[in-house]
Structure formats: structure tokens, C-alpha cells
Amino acid sequence: MNILYFLIQQTMLFTIPLLITALGGMFSERSGIVNIALEGIMTMGAFTSILFLHFTEGFLSGNLQLIIACIIAVVTGIVFSVFHAIAAINLKADQTISGTALNMFAPAFAIFVARIIQGVQQVQFANTFLISNVPVLSDIPVIGSMFFKNAYITTYIGIVILIISSIVLYKTKFGLRLRACGEFPQAADAAGINVYFMQYMGVIISGALAGLGGLVFVVPTSTNFNATVSGYGFLALAVLIFGQWKPKYILLASLFFGFMKAVSSGYSGIPVLLSLNISQYIYKMVPYIATVIVLIFTSKNSSAPKASGIPFDKGKR
């Protein structure tokens, strides 16, 4: 049982950043803007917030520090994603290219600034955020050990974001308008919706969530930030597609990806799995093979937003 608990706790570390970032990508794509800059935004969000952790070390610690860092990551993500929004919405640039530009810019910027500020490109931080026991809740049998022990507050933030995202997307006027802009912006425009505004909101929300995702990704897994989020932004895109642009499927997809990641890297410490003698490369491949298979079966009636990636042109009918 302990092994199972351990595996689930580790799965959460991989799942939550993917979930948050993929939900961010969902808002952007649902508004009609492809955002492949998730990787870059994650890097930037992680960079500024980890820098904050680095400099406030000593007189701030614990979850208060982490929550302030989360806010900084969100703000950074928003600011950085606005560049993408300007390029994609105002200037009608190719969204793939402006996203790529941001992806290339972010790590370079992080290294450059880190070196100017502190001489070394790795930003060290002290991880004082692990919650070993959530009071009361951790005493619940089974579930308590799975979700309320050895967890980070970011795990719960991620779940809250998931719930809010579903409600916003499906139960509010804003969500309906956002989705309309991603499907048929001209019709939305004719109905009196400010398409530019909605698309800006989509990109900004994606920036906020991706920036947060970057921080959530780095904190549990290292003791320093070295200008990379190891391709998790792109992985989040795969999760988004695997999850068919819908929050509940995105949750399942990120759980699946997270679980396979946890198994592929952690199986050697789990005697049962080690004795199976399956190479870690098999575990590593499974999520991607599954993505391809899912795409094969769903591509005919893909639920991708129809106008995603096409610059909005009022005159087009």
C-alpha cells in the first residue's frame, strides 16, 4: 500500500504542472489563438518567481512565500503572453512563429538576467513548502494518505483551477463567448462580441496559468532553476490535444501522462515493477504512443476549435 501511496504522491508532482499549463493552453486555443509559447511562458514564470524565492530566502519561508511566488509567476506569465497576443491578434502574425520566438527568447533571457544579477545562471532556492500532513484530512483512511500527505499547496491550487476553469468555460457568459470566438469569430463579431477582447483574455489566461505551471513544475523537483522546464510546455500541448480541449479529459490526460512519467522514472524503487524487468523506455514511450493512437481515432471528428490558429479577419465571411 505504501508503494501505491508513494506512486500517487509522485504522480501528482508530474500531473499538476501539466494540468495547469494545459488548461492555460485550452483557454487560448478556445479563443482561437494557438499558443505554443507555453514552454517559454513556463520558463519565464518559473524564472521570476524562483528569483523571488531566492532573494526572500531567510526572512520568508513556507506557504506564504510560495503563494506570493505563485502570484509573481502569474503576473510574469500575463506580461510575457501579452507579447504573443499583440503579435497574433493586433498584428495578425503567424501564431506558430510568434510562439516559437517567445520559446527561444525565454531561456536566453533567464540565463542572461540571472548572470547579470547574481553571476551564476542557476538560481538556487530552498524548498520549505512540503506539507507532510494536512491536519484532519490526512487522517481519512486511504484517501488521506493518497492526497493529503507529502503534498504541496500547489496541488490543491491546481485542482481549484480545474474546477473554476470548467465552470468558467461552460457555465458563464464569458466562457460561451470565448468558445464562440474560437469556433466562428465572424459570427461572434456579428452578434456584438468584441472578438479582440475575448482573444486577449484567452491568451492572458493561458499566460497566467502557464507561468504558474512553470513554478509548480520546478519547486518540487530541484534545488535550483537552470533556465529550463525540460519540455513540459510542449508536453502540456500534447496533453491538451490528448484531452481534446475539454477540462475533464485534460484532467484524465494529465493524470495518465503524470502516472506514466512517475512509473517510468520511479519504477526502479518499486520492487514489484522492477521484477517485471520492463525497460524504462517502454514506460516513457507509452504516453506518446497513446497520444498518436488517440489522434488517429479522433482526427476525423476532432474537437479542436475550428478557428484556432487563423487570425481574425472581420471582413471574411
Place this chain on the structure above:
Amino acid sequence: MKKKIFSILVVLVMVFSLVACGNATVSTSGSAEEGGQKAETFELALVTDLGTIDDKSFNQGAWEGLTKYAKEKGISYKYYQPQEAGTNAYIKTIQLAIEGGAKLVVCPGYLFEEPVYEVQERYPDVRFILLDGEPHNADYSSYKTGNNVMAILYQEDQAGFLAGYAAVKDGNTNLGFMGGMAVPAVVRFGFGYLQGIDAAAKELGVNCNVMYNYTGGFAATPEAQNMAASWYANGTEVIFGCGGAVGNSVMSAAESKNKQENSFVAKVIGVDVDQYSESDTVITSAMKQLANSVYTGINAFYNGNFPGGTTTTFNVKNDGVGAAMEHAKFNTFSQADYDKVYTDLLDGKYTISNSTENTNPNEALTNLTNTNVTYVE
């Protein structure tokens, strides 16, 4: 019109930020430390690799050796940091050092194998000390160490041996090794570590279990962290994090584990330099004594017996490798115990096999009697 004004503004902002950045770079590169006499030239030079001079690794270790010698003898010295990575940038920076009057250039790290290969013939009057490598050309088809080059290699297996021996003697029986890529240096560290574990286990009459893995990279990844966490969860007490930032992932996993258990149950062995400052979980480090070897090389140069054209191997005989004891966090293993095993190693009481052709420890090391190695491919 609005759009035009806006785009002009954007352009202006970009230009200004570029200017601002430009100033900043100048000031950092100008901050290179200048020491010794107030002369225009600097006899001793060090060219840093990708990292900075205070990288807690190769640059810093080599720089400490250089400054120690220079300060003792009152010789002028300076370091130069390449503006970008890559052989050409390194060569340019080496040339810059030579134009600055350098008679001896210290090149820390295997990244300088190619640059030194290129410059050794162009500057026959300048001496080079190349740490942790031998000069070769871009496609490894030609190896040549010029008469003005001192190539330095380390016997990592001995450092690994000492660290592994100390860990087991201190009461640990479940250990782990997480290397970076399976390059010879990493493999030697790992194999030495295993043999040190086995030697101590034999002396204590215990059996040890070792998890063994090459992560395939030198980066801190969540995968590496998760692997270390799973090992700690499964009862591993000490993990040797041997591969640059891989060690940081191991430290992160150890810190979480200790916090969960609220006791010091997960420990880490550092690599290359004494990594005690990076995490409280580091009990010792398998070290290359970079400062010592640089000091020795410079000393030989000024004494007129510079070992140019040859490769000098640093090991326990010339204080070139060791386990860090100064900030060690052992329970029982003392400095006296360390001195004893060090002397025994020096006297040849232990023979360490350090062939790196086969990187699988179970196939390469068949003489381990008290150690059960689980090789995670």
C-alpha cells in the same frame, strides 16, 4: 496613425532595453578580478568554461589553485570569461589572455580539449594546463599533447572508492548511484564507488545493496528527482549524485524525504568539489582536488620542470583526489578512519579496476562479493 505611434514606441523600448543590456554586459566582463602587480600584463591566466568563476565546480576549484600560487609568489593573474560557448569562442578568449601577456593559461574542463589542440601549435611559447582532458581535434581522430601542454586527468575511481568506503563504514548498507551520461569519468566514479562499498562491506562482514543508474544527461530533471525519491522510499540511505545538476535532483529528493520522516534518513554524496554548501543532505563528496593540481602544475612551470607533452594523472599519490572530510556529516566515520583507508589505498592494499569499456557494473565488476548491484538501465 495610432498604430504607427505604437510601433515606434515599441521599437524605442526595444532599442533602449538593448542599450541597457549592453551596458550591463560591459560592466560584468569588466569586473574580472585583477590581482598582483598593477602592470598591464598578467602572467597567469585562467579561461572559464560555460560557468562563472564562482561555479562551485571546475572554474572555482582551478581558480583557487591559481590565485593561491600567484598570491604566494606575487605574480600577476587574471581570468577571462568567454562571451559564448563553443570552441571558437574559447580559442578567441585564450588568444585574448595571451595578448594580455599570459605565459601560462589554465583551461578547466574537458570542453577545452579541442581549443587547446588548436592553439598549442600557434603559441609554442605559451604553456597550457588542461584539466580533466587531453587535447584532440574535432572528430577525435587525432590526439596530440604539445610540449607546451600539461594535460591532467584524475583517477575518479579512487575518489569514488573513498566515498563509498566511508559511507558503508558509517553504517549504511542500502546505497545508490545516479550518474549523468555514461562517459568514462562518470563510469570510473561509479565503479570505484561500488568497489569501495564492497571493500568496506567485506571488512564489516555485511551485505550491501546498491541501486545503479546512468540518467543519460547532466540536467536536473523531475525524472531524476522521482527516481531518487523512489529509491529513498524503498529504503536507500545514501545516493551518490554523480553528474552535474543530477546531484541537485538527488538533493531535492533527499530533502523532501527527510522532511517527511522528520529525521536525517536520506543522504547524498556530492561530486567533483565539496558540495556541502548546496544542501544540508550532503554527507561527503567524491572530490577532484582541482586547486592542488593547478598549484602543482604552475609550481612546476616556475621551477623549470613543466611536464609538457605528457598527461599527468592525479590520484591519491599526489593528493589529486579524495573524499571531503572538512564538512562531512558522518556519524562514526572519523578523520582517523579516513586517513587509514587513504594510506591503505596509497600503499596498494586495495586494487581498483577502472576499465570503462563496459559500462554495466554487473558485467564489468564480477569480483564484488558482498555487494548486490541492481543496474537500472
